[in-house]
Amino acid sequence: xxxxxxxxxxxxxxxxxxxxxxxxxxxxxxxxxxxxxxxxxxxxxxxxxxxxxxxxxxxxxxxxxxxxxxxxxxxxxxxxxxxxxxxxxxxxxxxxxxxxxxxxxxxxxxxxxxxxxxxxxxxxxxxxxxxxxxxxxxxxxxxxxxxxxxxxxxxxxxxxxxxxxxxxxxxxxxxxxxxxxxxxxxxxxxxxxxxxxxxxxxxxxxxxxxxxxxxxxxxxxxxxxxxxxxxxxxxxxxxxxxxxxxxxxxx
Amino acid sequence: xxxxxxxxxxxxxxxxxxxxxxxxxxxxxxxxxxxxxxxxxxxxxxxxxxxxxxxxxxxxxxxxxxxxxxxxxxxxxxxxxxxxxxxxxxxxxxxxxxxxxxxxxxxxxxxxxxxxxxxxxxxxxxxxxxxxxxxxxxxxxxxxxxxxxxxxxxxxxxxxxxxxxxxxxxxxxxxxxxxxxxxxxxxxxxxxxxxxxxxxxxxxxxxxxxxxxxxxxxxxxxxxxxxxxxxxxxxxxxxxxxxxxxxxxxx
Numbered sequence: 001x002x003x004x005x006x007x008x009x010x011x012x013x014x015x016x017x018x019x020x021x022x023x024x025x026x027x028x029x030x031x032x033x034x035x036x037x038x039x040x041x042x043x044x045x046x047x048x049x050x051x052x053x054x055x056x057x058x059x060x061x062x063x064x065x066x067x068x069x070x071x072x073x074x075x076x077x078x079x080x081x082x083x084x085x086x087x088x089x090x091x092x093x094x095x096x097x098x099x100x101x102x103x104x105x106x107x108x109x110x111x112x113x114x115x116x117x118x119x120x121x122x123x124x125x126x127x128x129x130x131x132x133x134x135x136x137x138x139x140x141x142x143x144x145x146x147x148x149x150x151x152x153x154x155x156x157x158x159x160x161x162x163x164x165x166x167x168x169x170x171x172x173x174x175x176x177x178x179x180x181x182x183x184x185x186x187x188x189x190x191x192x193x194x195x196x197x198x199x200x201x202x203x204x205x206x207x208x209x210x211x212x213x214x215x216x217x218x219x220x221x222x223x224x225x226x227x228x229x230x231x232x233x234x235x236x237x238x239x240x241x242x243x244x245x246x247x248x249x250x251x
Numbered sequence: 252x253x254x255x256x257x258x259x260x261x262x263x264x265x266x267x268x269x270x271x272x273x274x275x276x277x278x279x280x281x282x283x284x285x286x287x288x289x290x291x292x293x294x295x296x297x298x299x300x301x302x303x304x305x306x307x308x309x310x311x312x313x314x315x316x317x318x319x320x321x322x323x324x325x326x327x328x329x330x331x332x333x334x335x336x337x338x339x340x341x342x343x344x345x346x347x348x349x350x351x352x353x354x355x356x357x358x359x360x361x362x363x364x365x366x367x368x369x370x371x372x373x374x375x376x377x378x379x380x381x382x383x384x385x386x387x388x389x390x391x392x393x394x395x396x397x398x399x400x401x402x403x404x405x406x407x408x409x410x411x412x413x414x415x416x417x418x419x420x421x422x423x424x425x426x427x428x429x430x431x432x433x434x435x436x437x438x439x440x441x442x443x444x445x446x447x448x449x450x451x452x453x454x455x456x457x458x459x460x461x462x463x464x465x466x467x468x469x470x471x472x473x474x475x476x477x478x479x480x481x482x483x484x485x486x487x488x489x490x491x492x493x494x495x496x497x498x499x500x501x502x
Contacts, residue, residue: 173465211420224479226484239501250424250490
Protein backbone atom coordinates (compact mmCIF):
# COMPACT_ATOMS: atom_id res chain seq x y z
CA UNK A 1 0.00 0.00 0.00
CA UNK A 2 1.48 3.31 -1.05
CA UNK A 3 1.00 6.61 0.66
CA UNK A 4 -0.05 8.22 -2.63
CA UNK A 5 -2.09 5.38 -4.13
CA UNK A 6 -4.63 6.65 -6.68
CA UNK A 7 -3.14 10.15 -6.64
CA UNK A 8 -2.10 12.07 -9.71
CA UNK A 9 0.73 14.55 -9.34
CA UNK A 10 2.30 17.23 -11.51
CA UNK A 11 5.87 18.28 -10.66
CA UNK A 12 7.71 21.19 -12.27
CA UNK A 13 11.48 21.21 -12.56
CA UNK A 14 11.30 17.44 -12.55
CA UNK A 15 14.67 16.66 -14.09
CA UNK A 16 16.80 18.53 -11.54
CA UNK A 17 18.23 16.94 -8.40
CA UNK A 18 15.31 17.90 -6.19
CA UNK A 19 12.57 17.26 -8.73
CA UNK A 20 13.95 13.84 -9.61
CA UNK A 21 13.99 12.78 -5.94
CA UNK A 22 10.35 13.85 -5.58
CA UNK A 23 9.31 12.20 -8.81
CA UNK A 24 10.85 8.86 -7.88
CA UNK A 25 9.53 8.90 -4.32
CA UNK A 26 6.00 9.80 -5.45
CA UNK A 27 6.03 6.95 -7.99
CA UNK A 28 7.28 4.51 -5.34
CA UNK A 29 4.37 5.58 -3.15
CA UNK A 30 1.87 4.76 -5.86
CA UNK A 31 1.22 8.11 -7.53
CA UNK A 32 0.96 8.65 -11.25
CA UNK A 33 3.24 11.54 -12.05
CA UNK A 34 3.54 14.04 -14.87
CA UNK A 35 6.78 15.98 -14.62
CA UNK A 36 7.86 18.95 -16.65
CA UNK A 37 11.15 20.66 -17.39
CA UNK A 38 13.14 22.32 -20.17
CA UNK A 39 15.63 19.63 -21.16
CA UNK A 40 13.51 17.20 -23.17
CA UNK A 41 16.26 14.68 -23.71
CA UNK A 42 16.99 14.42 -20.00
CA UNK A 43 13.26 14.25 -19.31
CA UNK A 44 12.71 11.34 -21.69
CA UNK A 45 15.65 9.43 -20.23
CA UNK A 46 14.29 9.92 -16.74
CA UNK A 47 10.80 8.87 -17.85
CA UNK A 48 12.10 5.57 -19.20
CA UNK A 49 14.25 5.03 -16.11
CA UNK A 50 11.23 5.46 -13.81
CA UNK A 51 9.05 3.25 -16.01
CA UNK A 52 11.69 0.50 -15.97
CA UNK A 53 11.47 0.54 -12.18
CA UNK A 54 7.72 0.05 -12.43
CA UNK A 55 6.72 3.67 -11.86
CA UNK A 56 4.08 5.51 -13.86
CA UNK A 57 5.56 8.82 -14.97
CA UNK A 58 5.31 10.97 -18.07
CA UNK A 59 7.60 13.79 -19.11
CA UNK A 60 6.22 16.98 -20.67
CA UNK A 61 8.03 20.08 -21.87
CA UNK A 62 7.28 22.81 -19.33
CA UNK A 63 8.72 26.29 -19.19
CA UNK A 64 7.16 27.48 -15.93
CA UNK A 65 7.16 31.09 -17.12
CA UNK A 66 4.78 30.23 -19.96
CA UNK A 67 1.06 30.08 -19.21
CA UNK A 68 0.39 28.08 -22.35
CA UNK A 69 3.00 25.49 -21.35
CA UNK A 70 1.25 25.12 -18.00
CA UNK A 71 -2.12 24.75 -19.66
CA UNK A 72 -0.76 22.06 -21.94
CA UNK A 73 0.87 20.25 -19.03
CA UNK A 74 -2.40 20.23 -17.10
CA UNK A 75 -4.41 19.13 -20.16
CA UNK A 76 -1.96 16.33 -20.81
CA UNK A 77 -2.25 15.21 -17.18
CA UNK A 78 -6.04 15.07 -17.40
CA UNK A 79 -5.90 13.32 -20.76
CA UNK A 80 -3.47 10.67 -19.48
CA UNK A 81 -4.61 10.09 -15.94
CA UNK A 82 -8.02 11.76 -15.69
CA UNK A 83 -7.36 13.96 -12.68
CA UNK A 84 -4.90 16.14 -10.82
CA UNK A 85 -4.56 15.87 -7.06
CA UNK A 86 -1.11 17.22 -6.32
CA UNK A 87 0.90 20.08 -7.78
CA UNK A 88 4.53 20.50 -6.74
CA UNK A 89 5.96 23.83 -7.83
CA UNK A 90 9.56 22.78 -7.65
CA UNK A 91 11.27 24.58 -10.55
CA UNK A 92 13.49 27.44 -9.47
CA UNK A 93 16.65 29.36 -10.27
CA UNK A 94 19.35 30.80 -8.07
CA UNK A 95 21.25 33.98 -8.88
CA UNK A 96 23.71 35.22 -6.29
CA UNK A 97 24.57 38.89 -6.70
CA UNK A 98 24.75 41.95 -4.50
CA UNK A 99 22.06 44.61 -4.89
CA UNK A 100 24.31 46.86 -6.98
CA UNK A 101 25.30 44.02 -9.28
CA UNK A 102 21.74 42.81 -9.85
CA UNK A 103 20.48 43.96 -13.24
CA UNK A 104 16.85 44.50 -14.14
CA UNK A 105 17.15 41.44 -16.40
CA UNK A 106 18.40 39.35 -13.46
CA UNK A 107 15.46 40.51 -11.40
CA UNK A 108 12.88 39.78 -14.08
CA UNK A 109 14.35 36.37 -14.84
CA UNK A 110 14.48 35.17 -11.23
CA UNK A 111 10.98 36.46 -10.47
CA UNK A 112 9.58 34.97 -13.66
CA UNK A 113 10.78 31.48 -12.74
CA UNK A 114 10.56 31.48 -8.95
CA UNK A 115 7.44 33.57 -8.37
CA UNK A 116 5.39 33.86 -11.53
CA UNK A 117 6.05 30.17 -12.22
CA UNK A 118 4.16 28.99 -9.10
CA UNK A 119 1.41 31.56 -9.73
CA UNK A 120 0.85 30.25 -13.26
CA UNK A 121 1.06 26.64 -12.07
CA UNK A 122 -1.56 27.17 -9.39
CA UNK A 123 -3.79 29.14 -11.71
CA UNK A 124 -3.66 26.36 -14.29
CA UNK A 125 -4.41 23.59 -11.76
CA UNK A 126 -7.01 25.26 -9.59
CA UNK A 127 -10.13 24.66 -11.65
CA UNK A 128 -9.58 20.93 -12.02
CA UNK A 129 -8.82 20.65 -8.29
CA UNK A 130 -12.02 22.56 -7.49
CA UNK A 131 -14.01 20.20 -9.71
CA UNK A 132 -12.53 17.06 -8.20
CA UNK A 133 -13.24 18.23 -4.65
CA UNK A 134 -9.77 19.28 -3.58
CA UNK A 135 -6.04 18.86 -3.91
CA UNK A 136 -2.66 19.62 -2.42
CA UNK A 137 -0.36 22.33 -3.75
CA UNK A 138 3.25 22.39 -2.56
CA UNK A 139 5.38 25.41 -3.32
CA UNK A 140 9.13 25.26 -2.93
CA UNK A 141 10.23 28.39 -1.15
CA UNK A 142 13.47 28.52 0.83
CA UNK A 143 14.87 29.34 4.22
CA UNK A 144 16.11 32.45 2.42
CA UNK A 145 12.47 33.46 1.90
CA UNK A 146 11.96 33.93 5.64
CA UNK A 147 14.79 36.11 6.88
CA UNK A 148 17.10 38.86 5.68
CA UNK A 149 19.41 36.69 3.66
CA UNK A 150 22.29 38.13 1.62
CA UNK A 151 20.63 36.41 -1.35
CA UNK A 152 18.34 39.39 -1.83
CA UNK A 153 17.01 38.58 -5.28
CA UNK A 154 16.51 34.87 -4.66
CA UNK A 155 15.33 35.42 -1.08
CA UNK A 156 12.73 38.01 -1.99
CA UNK A 157 11.38 35.88 -4.86
CA UNK A 158 11.03 32.99 -2.38
CA UNK A 159 9.37 35.24 0.23
CA UNK A 160 6.72 36.04 -2.37
CA UNK A 161 6.16 32.29 -2.79
CA UNK A 162 5.64 31.82 0.96
CA UNK A 163 3.01 34.53 1.03
CA UNK A 164 1.36 33.39 -2.18
CA UNK A 165 0.98 29.94 -0.57
CA UNK A 166 -0.85 31.32 2.44
CA UNK A 167 -3.11 33.40 0.26
CA UNK A 168 -4.03 30.38 -1.85
CA UNK A 169 -4.58 28.34 1.35
CA UNK A 170 -7.05 30.92 2.64
CA UNK A 171 -8.83 31.53 -0.67
CA UNK A 172 -9.25 27.92 -1.78
CA UNK A 173 -9.49 26.02 1.50
CA UNK A 174 -13.26 25.94 1.18
CA UNK A 175 -12.82 23.85 -1.98
CA UNK A 176 -10.70 21.31 -0.14
CA UNK A 177 -7.54 22.66 -1.74
CA UNK A 178 -4.54 22.83 0.58
CA UNK A 179 -1.45 24.90 -0.12
CA UNK A 180 1.81 24.80 1.82
CA UNK A 181 5.38 25.98 1.33
CA UNK A 182 8.62 24.08 1.81
CA UNK A 183 11.67 25.89 3.14
CA UNK A 184 14.89 24.01 2.54
CA UNK A 185 18.21 25.08 3.97
CA UNK A 186 21.30 24.06 2.01
CA UNK A 187 20.68 20.84 0.08
CA UNK A 188 23.54 19.06 -1.62
CA UNK A 189 22.78 17.77 -5.10
CA UNK A 190 20.37 20.61 -5.93
CA UNK A 191 20.22 24.12 -7.27
CA UNK A 192 21.06 25.58 -3.89
CA UNK A 193 24.00 23.36 -3.47
CA UNK A 194 26.71 22.43 -5.75
CA UNK A 195 28.33 25.69 -6.94
CA UNK A 196 28.71 26.67 -3.34
CA UNK A 197 29.79 23.38 -1.93
CA UNK A 198 33.08 23.73 -3.81
CA UNK A 199 33.78 26.87 -1.85
CA UNK A 200 35.40 25.31 1.18
CA UNK A 201 35.32 28.42 3.34
CA UNK A 202 31.65 29.03 2.62
CA UNK A 203 30.84 25.38 3.21
CA UNK A 204 32.59 25.30 6.57
CA UNK A 205 30.93 28.49 7.72
CA UNK A 206 27.47 27.32 6.67
CA UNK A 207 27.93 23.91 8.21
CA UNK A 208 28.85 25.49 11.54
CA UNK A 209 25.43 27.16 11.46
CA UNK A 210 23.51 23.90 11.13
CA UNK A 211 22.61 22.34 14.51
CA UNK A 212 22.29 18.88 12.94
CA UNK A 213 25.81 19.27 11.60
CA UNK A 214 25.20 18.16 8.02
CA UNK A 215 23.85 19.65 4.82
CA UNK A 216 20.52 18.36 3.54
CA UNK A 217 20.00 15.95 0.66
CA UNK A 218 17.14 15.89 -1.87
CA UNK A 219 15.46 12.99 -0.04
CA UNK A 220 14.99 15.17 3.04
CA UNK A 221 12.88 17.62 1.08
CA UNK A 222 11.12 14.91 -0.93
CA UNK A 223 9.97 13.23 2.31
CA UNK A 224 8.49 16.52 3.50
CA UNK A 225 6.77 16.99 0.13
CA UNK A 226 5.36 13.46 0.46
CA UNK A 227 3.85 14.26 3.86
CA UNK A 228 2.26 17.43 2.48
CA UNK A 229 1.07 15.68 -0.70
CA UNK A 230 -0.59 12.77 1.09
CA UNK A 231 -3.91 12.70 2.91
CA UNK A 232 -1.93 12.35 6.16
CA UNK A 233 -1.69 16.13 6.16
CA UNK A 234 -5.30 16.74 5.18
CA UNK A 235 -5.70 19.34 7.96
CA UNK A 236 -2.44 21.15 7.14
CA UNK A 237 -2.68 24.27 5.01
CA UNK A 238 -0.84 27.58 4.89
CA UNK A 239 2.14 26.03 6.67
CA UNK A 240 5.79 26.91 6.22
CA UNK A 241 7.60 23.60 6.59
CA UNK A 242 11.28 24.13 7.31
CA UNK A 243 13.71 21.41 6.23
CA UNK A 244 16.96 23.00 7.22
CA UNK A 245 18.66 21.02 9.97
CA UNK A 246 17.73 23.75 12.44
CA UNK A 247 19.64 26.53 10.68
CA UNK A 248 16.73 28.94 10.76
CA UNK A 249 16.27 28.81 14.52
CA UNK A 250 19.98 29.12 15.18
CA UNK A 251 20.57 32.21 13.03
CA UNK B 252 3.39 -0.06 7.68
CA UNK B 253 6.82 0.16 9.22
CA UNK B 254 7.68 3.81 9.37
CA UNK B 255 8.88 3.44 12.97
CA UNK B 256 10.36 -0.07 12.70
CA UNK B 257 13.06 -0.59 15.31
CA UNK B 258 12.17 2.57 17.25
CA UNK B 259 11.32 2.89 20.91
CA UNK B 260 8.95 5.74 21.82
CA UNK B 261 7.78 7.32 25.06
CA UNK B 262 4.45 9.19 25.00
CA UNK B 263 3.10 11.27 27.89
CA UNK B 264 -0.62 11.78 28.37
CA UNK B 265 -1.07 8.47 26.58
CA UNK B 266 -4.57 7.58 27.74
CA UNK B 267 -6.33 10.73 26.47
CA UNK B 268 -7.95 11.06 23.05
CA UNK B 269 -4.86 12.46 21.38
CA UNK B 270 -2.32 10.32 23.24
CA UNK B 271 -4.11 7.04 22.65
CA UNK B 272 -4.37 7.77 18.92
CA UNK B 273 -0.61 8.31 18.88
CA UNK B 274 0.07 5.14 20.89
CA UNK B 275 -1.99 3.05 18.47
CA UNK B 276 -0.57 4.64 15.31
CA UNK B 277 3.01 4.28 16.54
CA UNK B 278 2.47 0.60 17.33
CA UNK B 279 0.93 0.04 13.92
CA UNK B 280 4.03 1.60 12.38
CA UNK B 281 6.30 -0.85 14.20
CA UNK B 282 7.44 1.13 17.24
CA UNK B 283 7.67 -0.21 20.76
CA UNK B 284 5.84 2.27 22.93
CA UNK B 285 5.90 3.17 26.61
CA UNK B 286 3.05 5.51 27.46
CA UNK B 287 2.40 7.29 30.72
CA UNK B 288 -0.56 8.98 32.33
CA UNK B 289 -2.35 9.45 35.66
CA UNK B 290 -5.31 7.07 35.37
CA UNK B 291 -3.73 3.64 35.89
CA UNK B 292 -6.90 1.68 35.27
CA UNK B 293 -7.47 3.36 31.91
CA UNK B 294 -3.78 2.90 31.11
CA UNK B 295 -3.79 -0.82 31.82
CA UNK B 296 -6.89 -1.35 29.75
CA UNK B 297 -5.40 0.57 26.80
CA UNK B 298 -2.21 -1.48 27.14
CA UNK B 299 -4.26 -4.66 26.88
CA UNK B 300 -6.24 -3.37 23.92
CA UNK B 301 -3.06 -2.47 22.02
CA UNK B 302 -1.40 -5.79 22.85
CA UNK B 303 -4.50 -7.71 21.75
CA UNK B 304 -4.24 -6.10 18.34
CA UNK B 305 -0.59 -7.11 18.05
CA UNK B 306 1.09 -3.89 19.25
CA UNK B 307 3.96 -3.68 21.73
CA UNK B 308 3.01 -1.07 24.34
CA UNK B 309 3.52 -0.71 28.08
CA UNK B 310 1.70 1.61 30.44
CA UNK B 311 3.52 3.39 33.28
CA UNK B 312 2.24 5.83 35.87
CA UNK B 313 3.55 9.27 34.89
CA UNK B 314 2.73 12.60 36.46
CA UNK B 315 4.60 14.91 34.08
CA UNK B 316 5.16 17.47 36.83
CA UNK B 317 7.26 14.99 38.81
CA UNK B 318 10.93 14.59 37.92
CA UNK B 319 11.14 11.25 39.73
CA UNK B 320 8.17 9.91 37.74
CA UNK B 321 9.97 10.89 34.56
CA UNK B 322 13.17 9.21 35.70
CA UNK B 323 11.32 6.03 36.61
CA UNK B 324 9.56 6.06 33.25
CA UNK B 325 12.78 6.45 31.29
CA UNK B 326 14.49 3.71 33.38
CA UNK B 327 11.58 1.39 32.75
CA UNK B 328 11.73 2.12 29.01
CA UNK B 329 15.43 1.30 28.84
CA UNK B 330 14.94 -1.81 30.97
CA UNK B 331 12.12 -3.08 28.77
CA UNK B 332 13.29 -2.12 25.32
CA UNK B 333 16.98 -1.29 25.67
CA UNK B 334 16.90 2.27 24.31
CA UNK B 335 14.83 5.38 23.67
CA UNK B 336 14.54 7.07 20.27
CA UNK B 337 11.38 9.17 20.43
CA UNK B 338 9.74 11.30 23.12
CA UNK B 339 6.27 12.76 22.57
CA UNK B 340 5.45 15.41 25.16
CA UNK B 341 1.72 15.13 24.65
CA UNK B 342 0.26 15.62 28.15
CA UNK B 343 -1.40 18.98 28.65
CA UNK B 344 -4.19 20.82 30.39
CA UNK B 345 -6.48 23.52 29.09
CA UNK B 346 -7.66 26.47 31.13
CA UNK B 347 -9.86 29.01 29.38
CA UNK B 348 -9.94 31.70 32.06
CA UNK B 349 -9.27 35.32 31.24
CA UNK B 350 -6.40 37.15 32.92
CA UNK B 351 -8.35 38.71 35.83
CA UNK B 352 -10.00 35.39 36.65
CA UNK B 353 -6.77 33.39 36.62
CA UNK B 354 -5.54 32.69 40.15
CA UNK B 355 -1.92 32.14 41.06
CA UNK B 356 -2.78 28.47 41.66
CA UNK B 357 -4.31 28.22 38.16
CA UNK B 358 -1.18 29.74 36.68
CA UNK B 359 1.19 27.44 38.56
CA UNK B 360 -0.86 24.35 37.68
CA UNK B 361 -1.04 25.10 33.95
CA UNK B 362 2.65 26.03 33.71
CA UNK B 363 3.69 22.96 35.68
CA UNK B 364 1.88 20.52 33.37
CA UNK B 365 2.25 22.26 30.01
CA UNK B 366 5.70 23.84 30.32
CA UNK B 367 7.59 22.22 33.19
CA UNK B 368 6.28 18.82 32.10
CA UNK B 369 7.92 19.26 28.70
CA UNK B 370 11.15 20.51 30.28
CA UNK B 371 11.34 17.54 32.68
CA UNK B 372 10.53 15.07 29.92
CA UNK B 373 13.20 16.41 27.61
CA UNK B 374 15.74 16.59 30.46
CA UNK B 375 15.07 12.99 31.45
CA UNK B 376 15.58 11.53 27.96
CA UNK B 377 18.54 13.57 26.74
CA UNK B 378 21.29 11.32 28.04
CA UNK B 379 19.69 8.11 26.74
CA UNK B 380 19.21 9.75 23.35
CA UNK B 381 22.81 10.93 23.34
CA UNK B 382 23.91 7.37 24.12
CA UNK B 383 21.93 5.96 21.23
CA UNK B 384 23.33 8.52 18.78
CA UNK B 385 20.29 10.76 18.53
CA UNK B 386 16.55 10.90 18.75
CA UNK B 387 13.42 12.88 18.04
CA UNK B 388 11.52 14.94 20.61
CA UNK B 389 8.07 16.18 19.61
CA UNK B 390 6.41 18.75 21.85
CA UNK B 391 2.70 19.40 21.54
CA UNK B 392 2.16 23.14 21.65
CA UNK B 393 -0.97 24.70 20.15
CA UNK B 394 -2.12 27.32 17.71
CA UNK B 395 -2.58 29.19 20.99
CA UNK B 396 1.22 29.10 21.28
CA UNK B 397 1.42 31.23 18.13
CA UNK B 398 -1.45 33.72 18.30
CA UNK B 399 -3.30 35.58 21.05
CA UNK B 400 -6.26 33.79 22.60
CA UNK B 401 -8.08 35.11 25.68
CA UNK B 402 -6.70 32.32 27.90
CA UNK B 403 -3.59 33.83 29.44
CA UNK B 404 -2.13 30.89 31.35
CA UNK B 405 -2.67 28.37 28.56
CA UNK B 406 -1.36 30.64 25.83
CA UNK B 407 1.73 31.55 27.87
CA UNK B 408 2.46 27.89 28.62
CA UNK B 409 2.16 26.87 24.96
CA UNK B 410 4.25 29.84 23.80
CA UNK B 411 6.93 28.68 26.22
CA UNK B 412 6.85 25.21 24.69
CA UNK B 413 7.36 26.68 21.24
CA UNK B 414 10.62 28.38 22.20
CA UNK B 415 11.85 25.68 24.56
CA UNK B 416 11.63 23.42 21.51
CA UNK B 417 13.89 25.67 19.45
CA UNK B 418 16.37 25.96 22.29
CA UNK B 419 16.60 22.16 22.59
CA UNK B 420 17.00 21.90 18.80
CA UNK B 421 19.97 24.26 18.83
CA UNK B 422 21.62 22.77 21.93
CA UNK B 423 21.34 19.10 21.08
CA UNK B 424 21.40 19.09 17.27
CA UNK B 425 25.11 18.19 17.33
CA UNK B 426 24.14 15.06 19.32
CA UNK B 427 21.74 14.03 16.56
CA UNK B 428 18.74 14.95 18.70
CA UNK B 429 15.94 16.72 16.85
CA UNK B 430 13.19 18.69 18.55
CA UNK B 431 10.06 20.11 16.92
CA UNK B 432 6.72 21.51 18.04
CA UNK B 433 3.25 20.63 16.79
CA UNK B 434 0.53 23.28 16.83
CA UNK B 435 -2.97 21.84 16.57
CA UNK B 436 -6.05 23.90 16.00
CA UNK B 437 -9.29 22.66 17.55
CA UNK B 438 -9.39 18.87 17.69
CA UNK B 439 -13.07 18.02 17.99
CA UNK B 440 -12.80 14.36 19.01
CA UNK B 441 -10.84 14.77 22.24
CA UNK B 442 -11.79 16.16 25.62
CA UNK B 443 -9.66 19.27 25.21
CA UNK B 444 -11.34 20.06 21.92
CA UNK B 445 -14.77 19.56 23.40
CA UNK B 446 -13.89 21.86 26.26
CA UNK B 447 -12.46 24.44 23.86
CA UNK B 448 -15.60 24.42 21.77
CA UNK B 449 -17.84 24.77 24.82
CA UNK B 450 -15.75 27.68 26.17
CA UNK B 451 -15.03 29.56 22.97
CA UNK B 452 -16.69 32.96 22.79
CA UNK B 453 -17.90 32.16 19.25
CA UNK B 454 -20.33 29.61 17.87
CA UNK B 455 -19.10 26.49 16.06
CA UNK B 456 -20.43 27.92 12.81
CA UNK B 457 -18.40 31.08 13.25
CA UNK B 458 -15.29 29.06 14.04
CA UNK B 459 -15.76 26.90 10.96
CA UNK B 460 -16.39 29.95 8.87
CA UNK B 461 -13.00 31.26 10.03
CA UNK B 462 -11.25 27.99 9.17
CA UNK B 463 -10.12 27.80 5.53
CA UNK B 464 -10.57 24.01 5.37
CA UNK B 465 -14.08 24.27 6.93
CA UNK B 466 -13.79 21.49 9.45
CA UNK B 467 -12.27 20.83 12.87
CA UNK B 468 -9.30 18.52 13.31
CA UNK B 469 -9.54 14.92 14.46
CA UNK B 470 -6.85 13.27 16.58
CA UNK B 471 -5.54 11.37 13.58
CA UNK B 472 -4.63 14.63 11.80
CA UNK B 473 -2.33 15.51 14.67
CA UNK B 474 -0.98 11.98 15.10
CA UNK B 475 0.03 11.84 11.41
CA UNK B 476 2.09 15.02 11.83
CA UNK B 477 3.67 13.62 14.99
CA UNK B 478 4.50 10.44 13.07
CA UNK B 479 6.26 12.40 10.32
CA UNK B 480 8.36 14.27 12.89
CA UNK B 481 9.17 11.07 14.82
CA UNK B 482 10.29 9.03 11.82
CA UNK B 483 13.61 9.25 10.01
CA UNK B 484 11.73 10.82 7.10
CA UNK B 485 12.16 14.14 8.90
CA UNK B 486 15.79 13.56 9.84
CA UNK B 487 16.75 17.04 8.58
CA UNK B 488 13.85 18.80 10.32
CA UNK B 489 14.51 20.41 13.70
CA UNK B 490 13.39 23.52 15.55
CA UNK B 491 10.37 23.88 13.31
CA UNK B 492 6.69 24.47 14.00
CA UNK B 493 4.28 22.01 12.42
CA UNK B 494 0.96 23.82 12.40
CA UNK B 495 -2.04 21.49 11.89
CA UNK B 496 -4.93 23.90 12.02
CA UNK B 497 -6.87 23.86 8.77
CA UNK B 498 -5.21 27.09 7.66
CA UNK B 499 -6.33 29.42 10.48
CA UNK B 500 -2.83 30.67 11.27
CA UNK B 501 -2.24 31.65 7.63
CA UNK B 502 -5.21 34.01 7.73
